[in-house]
Amino acid sequence: MTWLDTVALAARNVARRPGRALLTVISVALAAALFSAILTIADTARTRVLDQLAKGGPLAGIEVAAAEADPGQVDSDNAQPGAPRDLDDAALAAMAALPDVRSVVPIETARVLAIPPFPLVLADGRTVTLERDEGRGRRAPNATFETFVGTDLDRAVDLPITVLAGRLPAPGSQVEVAVTPTWLANFGLGRADADAVVGLELELGAPRAFGDRVRSRWTRATVVGVVAQQAAPGGLVGTREMVHPDRLWTAAGLPDERFSLGTTPYSGAFVVARELDAVGRVRNQITGIGYSTRAPENLIATVQRYLHVVEIVLTGIGVISLVIAGLGVTNTLLAAVRERRREIGVLKAIGARDVDVLRLLLLEAGVLGVLGGVLGSALGIGVAAVVAVVVNSYLESQSLTPVHPQLSLSIAVIGVLGSGVLSLVAGAIPALRAARLPAREAVDA
Amino acid sequence: MRVRGLRHRYQAPGGVLTVLDGIDLDVPAGGYLAVTGRSGAGKSTLLAIVGGLEKPQEGTVEVGDIDLTRANRNDLAHFRGSTVGFVFQHFGLLDQLTAAENVELAGSLAGLGGRRRRARARDLLGAVGLAHRADHRPTQLSGGERQRVAIARAMTNEPRLLLADEPTGNLDGESAAAVVALLEDVHRDRGCTLVVVTHDRTLAARAHRHLDLSPGRDPEPGSAPGAAPAPAPVPDHRYAPDRGRPA
Numbered sequence: 001m002t003w004l005d006t007v008a009l010a011a012r013n014v015a016r017r018p019g020r021a022l023l024t025v026i027s028v029a030l031a032a033a034l035f036s037a038i039l040t041i042a043d044t045a046r047t048r049v050l051d052q053l054a055k056g057g058p059l060a061g062i063e064v065a066a067a068e069a070d071p072g073q074v075d076s077d078n079a080q081p082g083a084p085r086d087l088d089d090a091a092l093a094a095m096a097a098l099p100d101v102r103s104v105v106p107i108e109t110a111r112v113l114a115i116p117p118f119p120l121v122l123a124d125g126r127t128v129t130l131e132r133d134e135g136r137g138r139r140a141p142n143a144t145f146e147t148f149v150g151t152d153l154d155r156a157v158d159l160p161i162t163v164l165a166g167r168l169p170a171p172g173s174q175v176e177v178a179v180t181p182t183w184l185a186n187f188g189l190g191r192a193d194a195d196a197v198v199g200l201e202l203e204l205g206a207p208r209a210f211g212d213r214v215r216s217r218w219t220r221a222t223v224v225g226v227v228a229q230q231a232a233p234g235g236l237v238g239t240r241e242m243v244h245p246d247r248l249w250t251a252a253g254l255p256d257e258r259f260s261l262g263t264t265p266y267s268g269a270f271v272v273a274r275e276l277d278a279v280g281r282v283r284n285q286i287t288g289i290g291y292s293t294r295a296p297e298n299l300i301a302t303v304q305r306y307l308h309v310v311e312i313v314l315t316g317i318g319v320i321s322l323v324i325a326g327l328g329v330t331n332t333l334l335a336a337v338r339e340r341r342r343e344i345g346v347l348k349a350i351g352a353r354d355v356d357v358l359r360l361l362l363l364e365a366g367v368l369g370v371l372g373g374v375l376g377s378a379l380g381i382g383v384a385a386v387v388a389v390v391v392n393s394y395l396e397s398q399s400l401t402p403v404h405p406q407l408s409l410s411i412a413v414i415g416v417l418g419s420g421v422l423s424l425v426a427g428a429i430p431a432l433r434a435a436r437l438p439a440r441e442a443v444d445a
Numbered sequence: 446m447r448v449r450g451l452r453h454r455y456q457a458p459g460g461v462l463t464v465l466d467g468i469d470l471d472v473p474a475g476g477y478l479a480v481t482g483r484s485g486a487g488k489s490t491l492l493a494i495v496g497g498l499e500k501p502q503e504g505t506v507e508v509g510d511i512d513l514t515r516a517n518r519n520d521l522a523h524f525r526g527s528t529v530g531f532v533f534q535h536f537g538l539l540d541q542l543t544a545a546e547n548v549e550l551a552g553s554l555a556g557l558g559g560r561r562r563r564a565r566a567r568d569l570l571g572a573v574g575l576a577h578r579a580d581h582r583p584t585q586l587s588g589g590e591r592q593r594v595a596i597a598r599a600m601t602n603e604p605r606l607l608l609a610d611e612p613t614g615n616l617d618g619e620s621a622a623a624v625v626a627l628l629e630d631v632h633r634d635r636g637c638t639l640v641v642v643t644h645d646r647t648l649a650a651r652a653h654r655h656l657d658l659s660p661g662r663d664p665e666p667g668s669a670p671g672a673a674p675a676p677a678p679v680p681d682h683r684y685a686p687d688r689g690r691p692a
Contacts, residue, residue: 001553001554001556002553002556005553005559009542009550012541012542013541015541016540016541342535342537343537343539345498346531346533346537346539347550347554348498348522348525349496349498349525349529349531349533349537350525350526350531350550350551350554350598350599351522351523351525351526351527351551351554351555351602352522352526352554353518353519353522353523354518354519354522356554438498438499439493439497439498439499439521439522439525440493440498440499443489443492443493443498443533443610
């Protein structure tokens with residue numbers, strides 16, 4: 001009996017019990033869908049994480065401070081900076097020229113007086129006041145003195161910034177700011193209250209010392225979001241276009257230790273390495289240039305270990321689902337063999353060899369598996385695409401680059417072939433049992 | 446067909462059950478043997494053994510130049526596919542295939558090419574008067590028609606030995622007569638050896654030789670090899686070799 005004839009007969013046999021075949025195909029399809037979805041999501045997530053870790057990104061980033069390097073800093077995630085040292089354009093250019101550096105994002109900071117409305121009524125109707133007594137009784141009882149962090153927000157994807165509520169200020173904006181949990185804490189608020197402060201108006205005053213007098217440069221800004229960020233410590237985040245004039249204004253005054261900025265043009269920089277393995281090398285090179293650095297290398301290694309555990313768990317779930325589907329195929333074929341003892345006997349009576357029967361049953365299993373695999377792979381990739389839409393809506397709310405599900409042909413092929421092989425393995429025992437049935441069944445049944 | 450000292454036993458709940466005990470049998474090529482006996486007498490077992498469905502436990506069975514005692518499973522499969530044609534009481538047709546496909550299946554297992562076996566199936570169905578039912582499934586055919594399809598399938602590989610196990614057991618009188626006539630026509634026109642297991646003594650009486658397996662009974666006298674069969678009623682659908690012989 002040729003393979004083609006056997007395949008045709010196997011297909012007819014499968015189609016004879018459409019309900020049972022459909023249930024078996026669905027069980028294989030669900031397993032294949034889960035497996036394909038896991039593979040697609042894992043592949044997408046791995047690509048995303050590797051983009052972040054191995055090809056550059058916030059986690060492969062290095063904070064550079066305007067300070068002298070600590071010689072032992074490369075071995076520490078949180079090295080203590082040395083004496084202040086000016087960080088200027090020449091230093092940033094030297095860092096950008098390092099072969100393993102993907103980008104250098106300069107950070108400027110200014111000290112500003114931030115004054116929200118008084119009384120401070122939140123969007124949810126609550127009225128809050130400063131937790132500490134400082135400033136009470138003055139003309140602006142809600143005023144706090146904050147570090148205003150300015151950076152290139154059009155490169156926010158390279159920065160360790162997470163949007164907790166609202167959004168980031170628009171690139172180049174001079175009227176929008178984001179506040180951090182540090183500022184919220186002044187009013188006894190936490191991250192859960194983040195939504196309630198979006199939309200507040202702030203008056204920002206950059207001070208300049210004139211001996212015993214202080215004059216401020218006043219601007220108004222709208223709080224468009226609440227962010228957690230590790231680019232530089234501070235209560236407010238905005239664009240460099242907004243912070244730079246404040247910084248220049250303060251720096252032009254007489255020295256005053258309350259809001260001294262030093263002489264450095266930039267208070268820091270965020271350097272992104274091309275790959276995770278290069279972080280240590282780049283830190284060494286920046287140390288050679290003479291600046292203090294910090295990088296979460298040990299943290300990343302820990303995260304990688306957790307990721308690996310997650311991958312193992314996901315793989316385990318996939319394997320369990322495949323085993324369950326395989327048992328379904330085995331059960332279906334065992335039932336088929338039980339029901340078809342006479343038919344198998346007749347096949348043998350008219351000349352079928354054991355190997356013909358074995359091949360027929362295996363192909364029946366293969367037909368179920370391939371059908372389930374095709375259906376399941378399509379379903380799994382669809383599920384992954386839906387998951388990607390959900391994930392993207394979150395990432396976009398965080399002003400982060402969306403993910404693109406890795407809809408690779410190889411995953412579809414693995415899904416189909418894997419299901420086929422799974423079904424062949426699952427069908428082996430019933431097929432062997434059928435092949436060993438005595439031909440005598442033809443006259444006994 | 447030559448059988449010597451054939452013994453066969455089954456393990457039954459009450460102990461060992463001997464169903465064939467020292468059977469000696471000779472059927473010449475082209476002979477016609479009817480096997481009768483009570484239920485459990487070993488008729489189907491004898492048929493299964495001489496048809497290569499089961500190996501004899503004791504004794505020798507030779508069909509032509511093939512010693513079934515020494516054949517392995519593959520040899521037996523080849524023997525069944527090339528030398529033997531089976532007709533069962535339950536017809537043994539695959540419900541998922543059409544009548545023509547059922548007939549083709551035997552050719553497919555024997556390695557015949559698609560075009561050749563389709564032509565042969567068409568010819569054989571025509572010969573048994575079912576050309577117009579070639580595309581019908583077994584469930585769409587009457588019992589008599591199903592048995593004629595089964596006979597056509599049995600003839601696909603031009604067997605030298607045609608074995609029929611209660612071929613009329615599930616048929617009404619008219620259909621049974623038609624099927625018997627068809628088997629006898631095939632036997633006569635193609636010269637193959639015909640062995641029929643039956644409870645029907647009238648049918649048994651038509652055979653050249655009659656083997657009764659009931660305990661204490663010898664083959665009936667007067668049923669020597671070569672005895673002429675009794676005349677049979679002419680059915681509506683006779684085997685008609687002039688309507689198309691197998692290729």
